[in-house]
Amino acid sequence: MEMQPGQMAYDRASTVFSPDGRLFQVEYALQAIQMGGTAVAVTYTGGIVFVAFRNLPVSSLAESGSIEKSFAIDTGLGCVTAGLIADSRVLVEFLRLEAQRHRITWGESAPFSLLGHSLGGHLQQFTQFGGTRPFAVSLLLGGFTNGVPGLLELDPSGATIGWKAYAIGRNRRAVADFLEEKIAAERTEDSAFRLAVQAVAEGSPTPFPPEALDVAILEPDSELRRLSAPEVARRVSGMPFIGTGERSKTGK
Amino acid sequence: MEMQPGQMAYDRASTVFSPDGRLFQVEYALQAIQMGGTAVAVTYTGGIVFVAFRNLPVSSLAESGSIEKSFAIDTGLGCVTAGLIADSRVLVEFLRLEAQRHRITWGESAPFSLLGHSLGGHLQQFTQFGGTRPFAVSLLLGGFTNGVPGLLELDPSGATIGWKAYAIGRNRRAVADFLEEKIAAERTEDSAFRLAVQAVAEGSPTPFPPEALDVAILEPDSELRRLSAPEVARRVSGMPFIGTGERSKTGK
Amino acid sequence: MEMQPGQMAYDRASTVFSPDGRLFQVEYALQAIQMGGTAVAVTYTGGIVFVAFRNLPVSSLAESGSIEKSFAIDTGLGCVTAGLIADSRVLVEFLRLEAQRHRITWGESAPFSLLGHSLGGHLQQFTQFGGTRPFAVSLLLGGFTNGVPGLLELDPSGATIGWKAYAIGRNRRAVADFLEEKIAAERTEDSAFRLAVQAVAEGSPTPFPPEALDVAILEPDSELRRLSAPEVARRVSGMPFIGTGERSKTGK
Amino acid sequence: MEMQPGQMAYDRASTVFSPDGRLFQVEYALQAIQMGGTAVAVTYTGGIVFVAFRNLPVSSLAESGSIEKSFAIDTGLGCVTAGLIADSRVLVEFLRLEAQRHRITWGESAPFSLLGHSLGGHLQQFTQFGGTRPFAVSLLLGGFTNGVPGLLELDPSGATIGWKAYAIGRNRRAVADFLEEKIAAERTEDSAFRLAVQAVAEGSPTPFPPEALDVAILEPDSELRRLSAPEVARRVSGMPFIGTGERSKTGK
Amino acid sequence: MEMQPGQMAYDRASTVFSPDGRLFQVEYALQAIQMGGTAVAVTYTGGIVFVAFRNLPVSSLAESGSIEKSFAIDTGLGCVTAGLIADSRVLVEFLRLEAQRHRITWGESAPFSLLGHSLGGHLQQFTQFGGTRPFAVSLLLGGFTNGVPGLLELDPSGATIGWKAYAIGRNRRAVADFLEEKIAAERTEDSAFRLAVQAVAEGSPTPFPPEALDVAILEPDSELRRLSAPEVARRVSGMPFIGTGERSKTGK
């Protein structure tokens, strides 16, 4: 990130605007998110596919399944994250708690946009009050409105925006352009899965093994289903940029 | 914003006056608001039209309806905002809660000026107490007094001012001049709508598609009605500066 | 305000004296008040006239009545303010609450000097404790002792001083000198009104329209009566410096 | 106040000693007190006279009686202050509350030395704990022990010292020397009054009108009696340095 | 650690991102961990071996058993730590308390991954809130899922990652490479023990005596069993790099 003269005077607290009205700590948090793996979500008729690239340690000793990028929130509610792992987990806990609170109060799943705005308000606090820093997480929250899938993107500022399909994390803009260019008007689970995998591959400069992918499917009235490693391997076999021979050599 | 010598000594806390009595963090928050889209409200006999420009991401994948600029507060109460999205939502929540509190206590809708002064007091706290920053939001709050529409503008300082029609956000001054010049003494819903749309177009350097407009109508004794995208498209068709072909290329 | 060498070492917190015993943040708050419009209060046999200049936005779209400078506190109690609008409103709320508290406890209107000292103590806290700034407001509080009108001036330091007639805000010293020179020993409501208006005009470098004046009359045992725009226009017609043609061009 | 090299490193917090063991903020508070008017208290057989110079605004519009320098605390208890007006009032409130607390608990007036030490402890807190500043007030507290008058001086450090007669505020040392030189062993109310007025006059470089003097008499078993303006004028007529013609031109 | 220009502007608080999105205090905590001894955990069919190098003081007076690196958490739950001793103990207390809380609430041992994520959330707080520093501890938490052993690594950021076998502390990368290279697909307790000891020896530049090793075995449904010094000595006798003659001369 190119620094401007004087920038350093305003960039060390969430509670300070720069003269041109910027909150640098929020921008730096976005920078931290860019350092993590790409994550993509694509809606299709009846569901949502979440695919995320895991920064696998360069070791066969690692349990790849322990690096979670997609999370079940409640029945018909799930999300995929990019950014700091520990920050992500804190936000997922927030979402799960809010979802349970709504369920207990109203006896039904929380609408995903309500949940998203609630999380947005939580994120905003960390951009306005002192003694803390913004969360370094972008998140695509998925859910359904009368069976129609929807996605809400949240970033460190707490802003929300809805998408049919979108990308967060490394190379987010290029991957989103790829999605927009390749996406079909009608999408099945399979075409959405393939599109999402290809998009994540677009964001990666080198081939990677199937276990580098965290894949999950969300359908109405059921929990997020994370695909097992063998299932992912089977479904991606033959797709470009994915292979077992050339493990990416980006260490933890 | 042109910096004066010595300005940097006083511009990093809401709790510090500069030697000439300025609160720079409040001014910088106004600067942040200038970076967002223009929003306009115009009263007419029996109602208020709110029109705001959405900074649409350059992507057909985005759900334009998810970027809300106008918000229902309570029966006969609504607002349009300019500035940081997450900050706006926090203030809208404040207004809704205050409105409910008034309704529960007094059994009637809160007068919009009472609500506005209450919000002004809330905004002021963030310009006087440390460990925080001002809200980067301007807001036009609309309501009715005996059926007569009124607008109250709020800015980051917490100051309030009443208007027949006004503009906030990008190019606010030029758009307000346009409004003053073109406004008719008597206004119907339709003439107010057209005036508001033209004013927003004045604030935009390039043509934009209809879905870039968030349009809402407020009438007494009913909730704010946000116009659907097709309804907006139908009503603006043929107006200058608005078209589907040349999407503005300002990214998110 | 001319800065002295070394001044900047001591001028960024209410909690720090300079070596010569000054509290610069209090002085800077006074500077902020100088930037607002002049306000004048003149007592007369049986009442008090409050006249304040409103910094009207340069727009016919503004509701001039929404810019309040004089405020009713309780029966026979009122004030006029100069300085930051949002700060003023916070102090007026303080006065109203204190007045109600006194009424509920003692079953009578609070003596205006008691109320003023209470507000003075509140203002003082903001000059002694950290994490905040002084209020940028001067205020003339009016009330009656056995039917005799009195005025108490409050400034950001929390100091109080009583007056027969006085001015706050822009050009306060010159306007006060004008008042002292022109004031008659005996004053009727009308002569006090005319003196106050002329004094405010003295503080203004250019002619202004009648709606730029916020005028209010306080009499014992009744609420502060703010004059309607037409009533003001009627009573000031023919007075120098006031006219409809040459609107002052000081924007909001 | 002459600054020493390095002084600025230690002079911006009450909680920091300089290498030679000084608390600069306390010294600067004393400097602030020097800027206010002189105040004098003189005991005599059976009572105490308090005389203070009011920094009258240069205006006949001011109510001189509203600038209070001497304050009743309780029966047979009173004080005179020098320094910041709003700070003084806060301390007077403290004394009044402590006096009432003692009366309610023990059914009698508080001994003035007990009250003084209690105030001293309060003042000390503001020299030891952070986030605040010392009070810029010196105060002479008067009371009686078995009918014998006594005075206790308090300064911003919270230190106390007893006096037969003493001066605080502007030119305190010179005025105290004057008192010591002129004081008679036996003093009546009138001789004490004249001595106190002459001492205050000593502290003033120019003549001043009678209403510039705040005069009060304290006797055992009664409230402090503040002399009315005419009574003061009558009693000082003919004394040097005091006159109506040459109003001192020190503005507010 | 090589410093970059400007790094020092962002590296003194957990609550500040650098412009490229880094949290330097977390990175410096990792640096502190590198200064401590290597610790290794290796799973095998039916259990986990923990081996850690103790930085023994150079003195026969020390009770080597008092330097604990592996800790029992609950039945079938244990961990090994690297980094600051006192920080480690605080985290172990956290884990023990969480485990008891789970046992009391649910009547069973806590799943080790649940416990690990709970600790991860705790660690994260110390990277986001001010007035504190991250914990300088890495930790390998071991437990069982249906009798199958598992390991979760936690670092100062609060991130978690699962392993079959892994190393923390000094020379962690080299030791982990050694593990990956030498590990057999099937492992008995003995082969896992030998692998772990050899791996720790890899991380040490010089020979060390048996008592420098803290060895513990974790099996399902029983407490972590720390091997006695004689038992360790017996089992490592004859292994390279380990001997009694050449005590490492790294003082406390």
Add this chain to the structure above:
Amino acid sequence: MEMQPGQMAYDRASTVFSPDGRLFQVEYALQAIQMGGTAVAVTYTGGIVFVAFRNLPVSSLAESGSIEKSFAIDTGLGCVTAGLIADSRVLVEFLRLEAQRHRITWGESAPFSLLGHSLGGHLQQFTQFGGTRPFAVSLLLGGFTNGVPGLLELDPSGATIGWKAYAIGRNRRAVADFLEEKIAAERTEDSAFRLAVQAVAEGSPTPFPPEALDVAILEPDSELRRLSAPEVARRVSGMPFIGTGERSKTGK
């Protein structure tokens, strides 16, 4: 106090050690104590004599008795102080409260060493926690164990040390040397009194009047007895360095 290079980096908070392990604020507090008058305590068979030099203002108007250096704590418990007057009073209040608390709980006078350690713990807090400064007081606390007198010295660090006789305040070392040199093995009240007075005189560069001495006697089972001014004058008459003619000219 000679400053070392780099000292200023570590000397502005009680919560910071310098690289060589010093707490400069504690040392500066000791410096403040050196600026106050010398105080001496000498035990004798059956009692303790406290003698302190009062920094009398240069004025016959002062009530010398109002400057207290020795204080009764409880039956058979007393102390003498050097340093800031207001700080001393706060500590004396602490001691009195602790003594009452002990008496109420246990029905007997508190052992003086218990009381001293309790005060030491209180003083220590002000050297370890932020937002405050150490107390600038040294104190000699006296009491009896089975009728045998004892003295405990407390300084700003909270350290305690027992003495048969000792000096605090200005020229403490020289005065203590004098005491050690002149003290007799057996001491009566009178010889202890004379020794203490001579020691205080040793610490004073110029003669001083008897009323400059605050003298008190503590005996078991009775309150501290402060000698009246005439009694002091009578007992010191004829002693060197003490006289009425040459009042020391050190102002307040």
Add this chain to the structure above:
Amino acid sequence: MEMQPGQMAYDRASTVFSPDGRLFQVEYALQAIQMGGTAVAVTYTGGIVFVAFRNLPVSSLAESGSIEKSFAIDTGLGCVTAGLIADSRVLVEFLRLEAQRHRITWGESAPFSLLGHSLGGHLQQFTQFGGTRPFAVSLLLGGFTNGVPGLLELDPSGATIGWKAYAIGRNRRAVADFLEEKIAAERTEDSAFRLAVQAVAEGSPTPFPPEALDVAILEPDSELRRLSAPEVARRVSGMPFIGTGERSKTGK
């Protein structure tokens, strides 16, 4: 202590790691401990001897017994300290309270290692949370396990380590080497006593009188027994480096 370039940027808060992972305030606290007297503890069959050098003031007036270095905690529990006296006392109070708490809860003496880890956790807080400093104390805590004596060393970081015999304070390393070299496998109370005294003498550059030694013996099931001055004098007579003639001239 040699400073490295850049060290000063990281050494003024317990809450900040340096780039190489050091906590400088903890290191500076250790430096403060080095400035105090040496203390030694040696276990023997059936007990522990604690010997500490008191920095006696150079005065026969001091009560050497008032400078305590060894402290009874509970039956069979005691400690010796080095470092700041007031800090030590705070920690001893912590240990005594914890011991009582354990006794009340479990009806038995607390195991000394449990107590030590509890103190270690307390010390750790002061190295991680802001607004405070580490304790400048090292401490050897002694107790028994089934009658076998044990020692636990605690330092400002909160780390603990067990010893058969050890030294803290001035010249700690040299004294510990002496201990290791001279210690016999089997030790009686007398041989342990002589070893400990000789070790303390090793840490002292000059001879010192017997009363400079604080000696205490701890045996199971009884309170720590501090030896009286005559008893110490009797037992050390004839030992080198100890004598009455040449009092060490290190002042307080």
